[in-house]
Amino acid sequence: MSDLFANLHYLSFSDGGWGWNLLRGLASTLQIALGAYALGMFIGLFGALGKLNGSTPTRWLLEIYTTLIRAVPELVLILLLYYAGTAAINHMLESMGFRPIDISGLVAGIAVLGIVQGAYATEVIRGAMLAVPLGQIEAAQAFGMSRWKILRRITIPAMLPFALPGLSNLWLIVTKDTALLAVVGFSELALVTRQAAGSTRSYLMFFLAAACLYLCITLISNQLFRYLEKRSRRGQPELV
Amino acid sequence: MQWYWVAEYVPKFIDGIIITLQLLSLSIFFGMILAVPIGLVQVTGPRWLAAIARSFCTVIRGTPLLIQLWLLYYGLGSLFPLMPEIRESFLWPILRDAFPYAVLAFTLSVAGYEGEVMRGAFKGVPKGELEAARAFGMSRFKILRRIWLPRALQNVLPTLAGEFVLTLKSTPLAATITVFDVYGVGSIVRQETYRVYEPLLFVAGIYICLTAVIVVFFRWLENRVPRPA
Numbered sequence: 001m002s003d004l005f006a007n008l009h010y011l012s013f014s015d016g017g018w019g020w021n022l023l024r025g026l027a028s029t030l031q032i033a034l035g036a037y038a039l040g041m042f043i044g045l046f047g048a049l050g051k052l053n054g055s056t057p058t059r060w061l062l063e064i065y066t067t068l069i070r071a072v073p074e075l076v077l078i079l080l081l082y083y084a085g086t087a088a089i090n091h092m093l094e095s096m097g098f099r100p101i102d103i104s105g106l107v108a109g110i111a112v113l114g115i116v117q118g119a120y121a122t123e124v125i126r127g128a129m130l131a132v133p134l135g136q137i138e139a140a141q142a143f144g145m146s147r148w149k150i151l152r153r154i155t156i157p158a159m160l161p162f163a164l165p166g167l168s169n170l171w172l173i174v175t176k177d178t179a180l181l182a183v184v185g186f187s188e189l190a191l192v193t194r195q196a197a198g199s200t201r202s203y204l205m206f207f208l209a210a211a212c213l214y215l216c217i218t219l220i221s222n223q224l225f226r227y228l229e230k231r232s233r234r235g236q237p238e239l240v
Numbered sequence: 241m242q243w244y245w246v247a248e249y250v251p252k253f254i255d256g257i258i259i260t261l262q263l264l265s266l267s268i269f270f271g272m273i274l275a276v277p278i279g280l281v282q283v284t285g286p287r288w289l290a291a292i293a294r295s296f297c298t299v300i301r302g303t304p305l306l307i308q309l310w311l312l313y314y315g316l317g318s319l320f321p322l323m324p325e326i327r328e329s330f331l332w333p334i335l336r337d338a339f340p341y342a343v344l345a346f347t348l349s350v351a352g353y354e355g356e357v358m359r360g361a362f363k364g365v366p367k368g369e370l371e372a373a374r375a376f377g378m379s380r381f382k383i384l385r386r387i388w389l390p391r392a393l394q395n396v397l398p399t400l401a402g403e404f405v406l407t408l409k410s411t412p413l414a415a416t417i418t419v420f421d422v423y424g425v426g427s428i429v430r431q432e433t434y435r436v437y438e439p440l441l442f443v444a445g446i447y448i449c450l451t452a453v454i455v456v457f458f459r460w461l462e463n464r465v466p467r468p469a
Contacts, residue, residue, distance in 0.1 A: 071451040072444045073409040076423060080440045087436075172302075179304035183416060190306055197314065204315035211303040211311060218302035 007202040011209055018196040018206070025192030026213050032109045032188060033175045039114025040170065044121025049151075051126050062122065069119035075180055081112040082184045105186040109178070117174055124170065128163035129155060160232040168225035175217050189213060245433045246442065249425070256425035257446065259339075263411050263421060266343050268404060271350025276389070278351060279358025293355065300352025305410055308349065313341040313417040342414035350407055357399055361392040397465060401458035405451050422446050 013019035047066070050058045069077065086108055090100035132155055140150045182191035189210055197206035278296065281289040300308070320326050320335050334340055365388055373383045412423035420428070426443035430436065 068448070071405075071448045073412045073423070073447055075412040075415075076426075076440060076444050076447065080437070080444065083436055083440075176304040179306040180413075182306065190304065190310075193307070194310065194314075201318070203318045204311070207307055207311035207315050211299075211307050214304055214307060215299060215302040219298075 007200065007205055010196070010200045010202060010205070018192075018200070021192050021196060022189065022209065022213065025187065025189035028106070028187065029175070029178045029189040030217070032106065032113065032178045032181065032186075033171075035106075035110035036113035036117055036178075037171055037174050039110060040117025040121045040174065041167075043114065043118025044125045045156075047118060047122030048125035048129055051122065052129060066119040066122050069116055070123075074116060074177055075183060077116055078112050078180050078184060081115060082108055085111065105181075105184075109181045109184075109186050109188075113174055113177055113181075116177070117170060120170055120173070121167070124166035125159070125163055128159035128166070131162040132158045157232075161229070161236060164225065164229045164232055168221070168229070171221055171225070172218055175221070176214065179214075241438060242435065243438060245429060245435065245438075249429050252425045252428070253422065253442075253446065256420060256422040257450075259419065259424075260408070260411050260421040260450070263339075263342055263346060263414060263419070264404065264408050267346030267350050268407055270343070270347040271354055271407075274347065274351035275354035275358045278355030279360075279362050279392075280384075282355075282359045283362045297352050297356050300349055301356070305345065305349050306413055306416065309342065309345040309413055309417060312345050313338060317341060338414070338417045338419050342411075342417060342419050346407060346410065346414075349410070350403065353406075354396075354403055357396055357403075358392065361395040362388065364395050365391040394465070397462060401455060404454045404458070408447070408450055408454065 010018055011022070047062050051062050054062070086103045089103065093100055136154055136158060137150060140154045145153065178188050179190035181188055182194065185191070187195075193206050193210040197203040200206070278293045281293045285293070317335070320332075326332060326335065369387055369391065370383060373387045378386065411421055414421055415424035415427060418424075422443055426439045429439040429442075433439070
C-alpha cells in the first residue's frame with residue numbers, strides 16, 4: 001500500500017509524469033465515443049424506420065443485423081470489423097483501380113463501435129417509435145405534412161421521452177466499450193494506462209486513476225441525461 | 241476461406257467452451273449471491289450500508305470491465321508476490337493463476353449490475369403481502385425467507401436470461417489476462433495458422449450458439465415457473 005502513494009509523482013504533468021498522456025488518452029476516448037455514438041444514432045434512426053416501414057427484405061436484413069450484432073461478444077466483433085473492414089475497403093479500392101489507403105485507427109474505431117451501437121440503437125428507437133400514439137401521426141398526415149416533415153416535427157420529438165433512458169444507457173455503454181479498442185492497439189485511455197502502468201510498474205495506481213476518469217465521464221453524463229430527460233418530458237404528466 | 245484447421249483444433253475449442261462456461265456459471269452464481277444483500281440493504285438497510293451498496297453499484301457500472309479486470313489482475317496480482325506471507329501460503333498456486341482473478345472481476349460486475357436489478361425487484365413486491373406476513377406474526381427474517389425473497393426472485397427471473405447473455409459476451413475479456421476461453425483458443429489458432437478471419441468467424445459462431453442455448457433454456461425455465469399474478 002505504501003508504494004501506492006510513494007509513486008504519486010508518476011501522475012503529475014511535469015517531466016517524467018504521465019498526466020498529459022492520460023489526458024490525451026481520455027481525449028481520444030471521448031472522441032471515439034462521441035463519433036461512434038453519433039454514427040450509432042444515425043444507423044439506429046434509419047434502422048428503426050426500416051424495421052417499421054421497410055419492405056420485407058429490408059426488414060429481414062435489419063433483423064439479421066441486430067440479432068447477430070447483439071449475440072456476438074463486442075471484442076470479437078471489434079476484431080472482425082477492424083481487420084475485415086479495413087481489408088475489405090482496400091480490396092474494393094484496389095479492384096476499382098485506386099491505391100489502397102491507410103485507414104486511421106480513429107476512423108476505424110468510430111466505424112466499428114458505431115456499427116455495434118447502431119444495432120442496439122435500432123431496437124431502442126424502434127420501441128420508442130411504437131410508443132408514439134398513432135393518432136398524432138394520423139393528425140399530421142391529415143394536415144398534409146410530408147413523410148420527412150412528420151418524422152422531423154412529430155415522430156422524433158414525441159418518441160424522445162421514451163427513447164432517452166435507453167439512449168443514455170447506450171452512451172454509457174459506448175464510453176466503456178472504447179476500452180476494448182486497446183486490444184486492437186488503438187491508444188485510448190485504457191491502452192495508455194496499461195503502457196504507463198507497465199513502464200512505471202505501479203499498476204494499481206494507474207488503473208485506479210483510469211477507473212476514476214471513466215467514472216467521472218459516467219457521473220457527468222448521468223447529470224446531463226437527467227436534465228435532457230426532464231426537458232424532453234416538459235408538459236407531460238410526471239412518471240411515478 | 242480455408243477451414244482445414246478446424247478438425248485439428250476441435251479438442252482445444254471444447255476445452256475453451258468448458259472454461260467459458262465455468263467462468264460464466266461461477267461468476268453468475270457468486271454474483272447473484274452478492275446481489276441479493278446489495279439490493280436488500282438499499283431498500284431496507286441502515287443509511288450508511290445503503291450508501292455503500294449504492295456507491296459500489298455506481299463504481300462497477302461506471303467503469304469499463306476491462307479496467308476492473310486489469311486492476312485486479314495486474315494491480316492486486318503485482319502486490320501479492322511482494323508479501324512473503326502470501327507467497328509461502330497454500331493460496332499462492334491459486335493466486336498465481338489468472339482464472340480466479342477473472343472470476344472475481346466478473347462476479348463483482350454481475351453483483352453491481354444485478355444488485356441494481358434486485359433493488360427494484362425487492363421494491364416491486366406489493367406492500368400488502370409483506371403486511372399480511374407481519375400480521376401473521378412472522379419474524380423479519382422469516383418474512384424475507386418465505387415472502388420477500390421468493391417474490392423478488394420471481395420478478396427478476398425474466399431479466400436473468402439477459403444477464404447471462406451479457407456476461408457471456410464479456411467473458412472473452414478474460415483472454416487479455418491469459419485465460420484460454422473460447423476466444424483465447426481462437427487467438428492461439430490465429431497465431432499458429434496465420435489465418436485472420438476464419439478463426440474469428442468460428443469463434444463468433446460458437447458464441448451465437450451458446451447465446452441461443454441460453455435463450456432457449458430460459459424460455460423453457462420461465463414456462464415452468466408459475467408467473468406472478
